[in-house]
Structures are given as structure tokens and as C-alpha cells.
Amino acid sequence: MSSSNPQGAKGSITSLKTRPLERSVALTRLGVGAGAKIVAHSIANIFRGEVERNDANREFYRRQAEVLADELGQLKGSVMKAGQMLSLYGQYFLPEEAVSVLSSLQDDTPPVDWKVVRPVLERALGRKRLAELDIDEVPLAAASLGQVHRARRRADGLQLCVKIQYPGVADAIESDIRTLSRLLLMTRLTPKSLDLTPVFNEVREMLHREVDYESERHFTEVFAERLTHDPRFVVPRVIGEYCSDQVLTTTYEHGLNVRDAKVQALAQARRDRLGQAFLELFLTEFFDWGMVQSDPHFGNYRVRIGDDEASDRFVLLDFGATRVFGRGFIDGYAKIVRGAIGGDRQRLIDGATAIGLMKPGFPRSVLDGFAELCELIVEPFAHADDTRVPARLRTADGRYRWGESDLPMRASRVAALNALSVHFRVPPREIVFLHRRLAGVFIMLAALRSELAARPLLERALRRCEKSESP
Structure with missing residues (x-):
């Protein structure tokens, strides 16, 4: 296996807050800090002219969103997935500056260190099966619920993608959803009159589906079968011997x-x-x-x-x-x-x-x-x-x-x-x-x-x- 260190502007996360209580505390602390900044910002606005006030508001929203995006990226799991949704549809109800920052959650979130995800892989596949693969410890992609590592099967050189679920994310879904809904109100990034209950209900159901890797494997295979004769699309092939309820392995398919x-x-x-x-x-x-x-x-x-x-x-x-x-x-x-x-x-x-x-x-x-x-x-x-x-x-x-x-x-x-x-x-x-x-x-x-x-x-x-x- 590769022993290289993750590169890029954002370093890897060496430990995950996986217990609901510690995740809730982290988000609550963020919300309290945001509340104090909101008070200070509102007081300062009293003494600003209209143009200066508008500029200050834009900068304020940008800073608030940066802090929120960074914390969501560190926590991973449900809260980060909700952040992705906000960046995708937030143009309808979020300040432009906040949308711009939160959009970074789509493809530019910190990966989790190999030492955190390797135990998941070993428990899921067993050391003997794992020894058949040469896995790059630097993730190819880091997402909200897991990350993907590129690998090579030593027997035939087949290029693979190994998707590993972060430890504890499935157990933290309910707590994350409750805490994040409060956090968005505290940061004032969404209008008070906007009812986000349907959005969070959707996120909750979606998350429970997305941590079900056996279901994901099934749908990957179904899509691959139905699109096999359509030259406009490529669907990765599932490699079943390297799959479990927390690991999904497919062929590597390049693209931009x-x-x-x-x-x-x-x-x-x-x-x-x-x-x-x-x-x-x-x-x-x-x-x-x-x-x-x-x-x-x-x-x-x-x-x-x-x-x-x-x-x-x-x-x-x-x-x-x-x-x-x-x-x-x-x-x-x-x-x-x-x-x-x-x-x-x-x-x-x-x-x-x-x-x-x-x-x-x-x-x-x-x-x-x-x-x-x-x-x-x-x-x-x-x-x-x-x-x-x-x-x-x-x-x-x-x-x-x-x-x-x-x-x-x-x-x-x-x-x-x-x-x-x-x-x-x-x-x-x-x-x-x-x-x-x-x-x-x-x-x-x-x-x-x-x-x-x-x-x-x-x-x-x-x-x-x-x-x-x-x-």
C-alpha cells in the first residue's frame, strides 16, 4: 500500500467525532460563537452608511459560511450532506456569498486519515482479502459519509475504487439533523420565516439510504445493466468479493x-x-x-x-x-x-x-x-x-x-x-x-x-x- 501523505490545501482529519454528544457539542459551540458575532455585527452596522453596511453584510455572510463549511467538513456525515444541499439550492434563499463558500463542500472537503478508515476496511474484508489489493492511502475523493481510495488488484492489475464508510456516521444521523437545524437558525444564514423541516426530513431519509451499501450495490448493478448498450454512459462494475455493508468496491472509471x-x-x-x-x-x-x-x-x-x-x-x-x-x-x-x-x-x-x-x-x-x-x-x-x-x-x-x-x-x-x-x-x-x-x-x-x-x-x-x- 502507498504510504504517501494527503496533499493539498486542506490536511487530512486524524480523528472523527463519532459520538452524537461530542458532535452536538461541536456544533453548539459553533452556533454560540456565531450568535456573538451576529450581535457585534448588528451593533457595528448602526454606525455604517448604506453602502458600507451592504459591503459589511456580504463580508459577514462570507465569514459565517466559511466557518460553517469548515466545521461541516471536519464533522463529515449528516451535517456535511445537508451543507451540500444548501450549496446546491441555496441560491434561492441564501446570501450569494454563503452559496459561493458552501459550494466548496461539493468536491473540496478534507479527507479522513488512512489510520481512521483502515480498521473499517480490515473488519469488513479481512486481512487476507485485503492483502490482494494495493490501496493508495491518499483518497481519490472525500465525501460526507465516506471516501474513495484508488486501488489495484495485484493478481491482474485491475484498477479499482474502494468506497469506505466513515465509522459512526450511521449512528449519528438523528442527532446531527436535530443539531444542524438549530445551528442554521443561530448563524442567521437562512430566513427566520423559512421552514426547513421538509428539507431535513428529506435529508434524514436520504442519509439512511446512503449508508446502506448493500442497497447502493444493488442499484449500481441495475443501472449498469440497463445502460450497458447506451454508449453515452459509463457505470462502474461492482467487484463483489471486496464489498460489505460498509465497503463498496467497483472498477475505476476516469472522467472530469x-x-x-x-x-x-x-x-x-x-x-x-x-x-x-x-x-x-x-x-x-x-x-x-x-x-x-x-x-x-x-x-x-x-x-x-x-x-x-x-x-x-x-x-x-x-x-x-x-x-x-x-x-x-x-x-x-x-x-x-x-x-x-x-x-x-x-x-x-x-x-x-x-x-x-x-x-x-x-x-x-x-x-x-x-x-x-x-x-x-x-x-x-x-x-x-x-x-x-x-x-x-x-x-x-x-x-x-x-x-x-x-x-x-x-x-x-x-x-x-x-x-x-x-x-x-x-x-x-x-x-x-x-x-x-x-x-x-x-x-x-x-x-x-x-x-x-x-x-x-x-x-x-x-x-x-x-x-x-x-x-
Whole structure:
């Protein structure tokens, strides 16, 4: 095994706070410190002019987020996963400076020292099996619940990725969620009026799924089988003899982050093809398979650049957050989508009622407000001549310019207005999971600056869905 030390700006973590009490104390101490800084900052603002006050506020939010991100990265586990979610969707309710800092949790978190994770590996596989591998002690990637080490099987040189779960993370989930919800209020990074209960309920369920490595192995194998003949995607192959409930070993598959300069420098046509593949994958997962990988942060997707446009591929990683949807929910959601893109509000409302988003007897104004939001969200799938789509978001031949779109912000404003209604309902859990991935699709296509005529893709998926509904 390699004996090199972890390199980079952030050193490795030599010990983990794995007991719920010590993790809670660490976060509470952070919150108390943040409270004192908030008081000092508020007093100082009294004596500042408006411009100076705005600058001070931005700097304050940036410092608060840096402290929070650093502590989450040190603790790992549930709190770090929640931080990732905040960075992904925080643009709708967090200060811009906080989003910028928290986004570092996606791919730039401190690894855990080899001496901490090696005992997990030895207990899971046994020393004899472990001796068959040459494992690099410097992790290839460090995430919230575990880290991945590159390895080589000595017998044949097969390149592997060994994913090791951090000790104690499964036992700390409930305590972490309770403590973090209090911490976010203490740091004032989220508005007091924002109810994060549905978000944390989602995180809790997702985390319990993600620490289930046997389930993740199953979904990895299922995705690999279903995509085996699609040249646009690569799914790692599971190597079963090196797996356990805390260790998952697959083949190593190389690729680049979508934000990498080499990916960003690809010609428009190549970025469009990648964006179309990513969108089609989501539509297939939901409408055809009823099985969606619901954790969309960029660490789970890599781009493998080929020799030409036809050989560029997405490498799909980490299926721990895969969510299965029932046919009834899919059919009801399909009605919402058909109604939204076809201007059929009654069909839209019928679908929303079927899956619990709306209730019979809601006032017309509430139903119309919900329909307006749905019709706005499907903007990228509108006909090329639809005048409701801002002209700047269309290419000369009618394709939607995802990288230029401010649709998430416009939709969030409409959603916020609807949320003020006394009839607003917390959406079903399935919606929360599905829309998290849907938001991830939008962010991915925006990052690729894709220009797509997306409506035909959606219509084909809906037609396939209709066939599956037929007896």
C-alpha cells in the first residue's frame, strides 16, 4: 500500500467525532460563537452608511459560511450532506456569498486519515482479502459519509475504487439533523420565516439510504445493466468479493468535473449532445424505470471526453440515493406535465390532486396559482414560437439556452408567493426527491451552457409513459 501523505490545501482529519454528544457539542459551540458575532455585527452596522453596511453584510455572510463549511467538513456525515444541499439550492434563499463558500463542500472537503478508515476496511474484508489489493492511502475523493481510495488488484492489475464508510456516521444521523437545524437558525444564514423541516426530513431519509451499501450495490448493478448498450454512459462494475455493508468496491472509471476547463472548452455541439444525454437519462429514469438517482451534485457525475462528439460520455457514480417511484405517482405527475405543456389546467390539477399536491375544494385562485407555477417551470419545453419565453433565451433556430436562463429565480418567486397561501401544503416526499434531481438537471445543463430543443425529448418520454399506463 502507498504510504504517501494527503496533499493539498486542506490536511487530512486524524480523528472523527463519532459520538452524537461530542458532535452536538461541536456544533453548539459553533452556533454560540456565531450568535456573538451576529450581535457585534448588528451593533457595528448602526454606525455604517448604506453602502458600507451592504459591503459589511456580504463580508459577514462570507465569514459565517466559511466557518460553517469548515466545521461541516471536519464533522463529515449528516451535517456535511445537508451543507451540500444548501450549496446546491441555496441560491434561492441564501446570501450569494454563503452559496459561493458552501459550494466548496461539493468536491473540496478534507479527507479522513488512512489510520481512521483502515480498521473499517480490515473488519469488513479481512486481512487476507485485503492483502490482494494495493490501496493508495491518499483518497481519490472525500465525501460526507465516506471516501474513495484508488486501488489495484495485484493478481491482474485491475484498477479499482474502494468506497469506505466513515465509522459512526450511521449512528449519528438523528442527532446531527436535530443539531444542524438549530445551528442554521443561530448563524442567521437562512430566513427566520423559512421552514426547513421538509428539507431535513428529506435529508434524514436520504442519509439512511446512503449508508446502506448493500442497497447502493444493488442499484449500481441495475443501472449498469440497463445502460450497458447506451454508449453515452459509463457505470462502474461492482467487484463483489471486496464489498460489505460498509465497503463498496467497483472498477475505476476516469472522467472530469463538468466545470473543468477542458469540458467547458468543448464545442457547442458537443456540450449540447452531453446536455441532451443528461436530460434524456433523467426522463428515462423517471417515466420509464420509476427509479431515479436523486442526489444530483456534480461529484456524482464525470465527463469522459472522447476523440469526437460521438464518443463523449458521462460517467455515473454513487447510486446510494436512488429513489423508486410507484406507477400511480408517475402517472399522476405525467398528467401535471402534460397539462402544463399543453395549457390544459384541468388535467394539470387532476394530476396534482391524484398525488396529493392539491386537494378538492381549494379556491380557484390557489389552483390557478399552482398551475401558473407549473406552466412556468416547463418553460424549457415550450414550443419554439411560444412568446411567453423571453427572446434572449432562444437561439435563432428556437433552441432553449439553459446557461442564460434565470428560470429558477423566477420560479422561486412565484413559489414563494404561493407558499404564503393558507392552503399551501408541504409537498409529498416523492416530490421533494424528484425535484431535487430535476433542479440538478437544470444546473447541469446550465453548467454545460447547452442549447436544446427539449420538447421532443419530453413528448417521447410521455408517449412511452402512456403506453405503460395502457392495460
